[in-house]
Amino acid sequence: MENTTTFRLSILRNSTQPPSSYDSKEKQILYIFSIIIFSLTFLLGTSGNGLVIWITTLKMKKTVNVMWHLNLATSDFIFTLFLPFTIANTALNHHWPLGRYMCKLNTMLINLNLYASVLQLTVISIDRCISIVYPVWCRNHRTPRLASFVVLAIWILALVFSSPFFIFRDTHSFNTKKTYCIYKFDGDNLRSEVASSREMGLLVTRFIITFFIPFTIIVSCCIIIMFRIQRNNMAKTSKPFKIIVAVIISFFVCWFPYQVFALLAMSVKRTKDNCLKHVIAVGYPLARSLMYINSCINPILYVFVGQNFKEKFWRSIHSVFENAFVEEYTKSYCGVENVIVASSNV
Structure with missing residues (x-):
């Protein structure tokens, strides 16, 4: 029971800390790997997305596509900008020294920009699909003004969906000198049925909003675009097809493992399978690192091409x-x- 509780708390922290029963060398490798990936994501994400913001803001005319790319780069830039807090938290063995408010704010901002990024990727796919299927309508109604309202709606929705992460995130000390930044779904009662239900609800909602619906829409739009381009002979080369396939693959590879491991983590308290616990404890931080890398890939796929x-x-x-x-x-x-x-x- 103690090991199961420890593992669940590590998942609630949204951290990479595996159960205490696992080999310390394995934990150390996971820590080092996570810090390296987070650091690379911070460097590449801030520089790449910062460059996109500079070019689109100062050097390019404000078109609909430019506004999409600028908003996507902004959400990814803010997300990667706050990664040093996660890096420091991991390096300190998940001790959180910055207080309760920063614990809430940091988690909410990370999830806010994750939601905004995914929603923007979905909007870009829908916009490209509409531009090819309904070109006449786009010429008359697809304006930067309309795009600005869509961008505003994206951030409002992202703020609404990420607000639970601010509400339920809090600091807690487990009879040690360390302070952890974890989720408290039912006050200090971390193992109640209410806490479990709210945790499951939050995870399932995040899976539906940040993966299932966006991935379904993106794949559908890309299939429509591919058939329309092929039917009308709109592309002289295979480059558009490669870009479309790259979009689907990158989104699936970066997001699907994280969503799966986050949902699987909920089953730990209902099972005594140590093998499953070990797989989740190792796979969760790896999947989380892969999800973070997506913020570095976006500028390449959607802008630099x-x-x-x-x-x-x-x-x-x-x-x-x-x-x-x-x-x-x-x-x-x-x-x-x-x-x-x-x-x-x-």
Whole structure:
């Protein structure tokens, strides 16, 4: 019972801590692996999404596609920006020293941007499908103004869906000097039927909203797009097909394992199968790391593959270096010219 409780608390913390009965070397490997993945995700996610925000905000015309990409990059950027808190929490063996409010806020913001990112991916797929199936309607009604309202709706829905993570997240000490940031679904009674029901409800709701419905919509839209492109001979190369397939594969690979392990974790309290406990304890942190990596893949799939963005990117880089050298040359030239003028006046 003690081992089962320990494992459930590790899942409630949304952490990578396996049960205390497992080998300390195995736990150490999981910690190190998680810290490395989270750190790489932070570096690549903040730099990649930050670059997308810079290009789309300053260098590109505000079109519907640009607004989609900007919103997706913003949600992924905020998500990766808060990863250092998760990294520090993992490095401290899941001790949370930042207090109750930051415990709630950090968890809510991470889930807020996870919801916003998934919803935006779904909207992008729907928009691309409508653009191909109903091109006339899109020319008349698909405007940046309408896109701005859709973006606002995405964030409102994401805020509503992520609010339970703020409500039920709290700090707790388990008769030690450590403070953990965990879920409290029924106050301090962590093993009550009410807590179990609320936990299951939250996990099932998250699975439906962040995976089942989005994945069904994305796959359906991609299939429609592929058939329409193939039927109308709209693509001269296979590149659009590869991008569509890459979208489906990346979404499925990054999200499905995490959702499955999160649901399987609920069955631990009802089973005495130590093998299942071990599989979940090892698989859950790996699946969670894979989910985080999705925020680094999004800029590549949805933005960098676009020819217009790539042209703007290289022009911007060229412009930055060109302006730097021109400015340096101008300063040097003006300095020499001033010396010559001053000498001629002596």
